[in-house]
Amino acid sequence: MIVCHCMSITDADIQRAMEWMRAADPETIITPGKIFRALGKSSDCGGCLPLFVDTMRKSDSLEVPMQLRGLRHATTKERDE
Structure with missing residues (x-):
């Protein structure tokens, strides 16, 4: 399925890119x-971003690595003390 008409990006392209990034660096945050x-490629009009992000969310590769989860909460606790 075409996700971005301006740049001719498909859902399969997004999935492959996410899998490649996760394999290259398991701790990367994928955006x-x-x-x-x-x-x-680059974003052109931005009209695809809602569908682009929905496509990303359907992938198992999007998960935040375990060692990076909860960092915001830990930082907030340190400031409160």
Whole structure:
């Protein structure tokens, strides 16, 4: 399915880019911008971003690595003390 008409990006392209990034660096935080760069493209009009993000959310590769979970909560606790 075409997700971004401006740049001709499909849901399969997004999935492959996410899998490649996760394999290259298991601790990376995957963002739409990183996916565009991995595909050698850039965002044009931005109209695709809601569908782009929905496509990302359907992937198992999007999960935040275990060792990075809860960092915001830990930082907030340190400031409160």
